[in-house]
Amino acid sequence: MRPDRQSLQSATGTAVSTFAFLLSRFAATASSAYSLLRRLTHQLRSRWKRGSRRASELLSGPGKRFVTGPLRELLLGRRTHRSLVALLSAPVLALAVAWWVGSTVGYESLVAWVRGTWFGTDPSLAVFAALGALLLLAAASAAVNSGLLPTTLLVSAPIFGAAVTRYGTTVTYTWGAEVVSLPNAVGTATLLALAFGIPIAVAGFLLGSVLRRSATTLRSRDTAESA
Structure with a gap:
């Protein structure tokens, strides 16, 4: 028995529509994930720069004096x-x-x-x-x-x-x-x-x-x- 041509066309259209829908959802999800990853990377980079700046200020000030002064004397003499x-x-x-x-x-x-x-x-x-x-x-x-x-x-x-x-x-x-x-x-x-x-x-x-x-x-x- 030969399949109905109209049924084949309907099934093909449904498959194409489903594939297109899934592709669009995948693209939207990938775009959202990329945007989220980009924002996280930007935040981490900003926090790293602020932390490095604060650490540099600390080590160049009292922290450096403590490490090269009392701490060094305590440990090394x-x-x-x-x-x-x-x-x-x-x-x-x-x-x-x-x-x-x-x-x-x-x-x-x-x-x-x-x-x-x-x-x-x-x-x-x-x-x-x-x-x-x-x-x-x-x-x-x-x-x-x-x-x-x-x-x-x-x-x-x-x-x-x-x-x-x-x-x-x-x-x-x-x-x-x-x-x-x-x-x-x-x-x-x-x-x-x-x-x-x-x-x-x-x-x-x-x-x-x-x-x-x-x-x-x-x-x-x-x-x-x-x-």
Whole structure:
């Protein structure tokens, strides 16, 4: 049975009309999306320019003075050459402590001392003496130079040197014994240096800062009285 010609023409017209309608709606939607995207881009660009201008004004004014003044002094120290001396002394301290622990005490004895002191089962005077020495080192560094980063590195270096001596030793785990590799020793020593060095450095830094301010106040008072 041949299809009705009028029905075919009607179906074709309907399809063409539907396609034209969909095409027009797609064009309208695309135009609206483009306009919206253009407005958003313009707004973002304007806000970026305003933010950049404000940031530039801030950094060129009080922000810049803060970054190059108190913040720099707090983190890096007041004098560059003293901070450099602290940075260069850190690896020397690490090597010296590693040599001393490896040649005299031994890693196993060091671990026993630290565990006994930490848990209170067998406190070691050597651990308390080392802690006091690190606090004094941090306080002296803060009093002389007031640099938190050099002080932290200087205090963490001996801890790293002592902990890295576990390299080559045999450690027993629940699954068996294992010889400590170099990456394992360096990674563990770094974690221990950060975990113990940062709190000690911060405590010593605060102590040294208080001592430095107290000395400055007393010196100023003596100068005023003598004048």
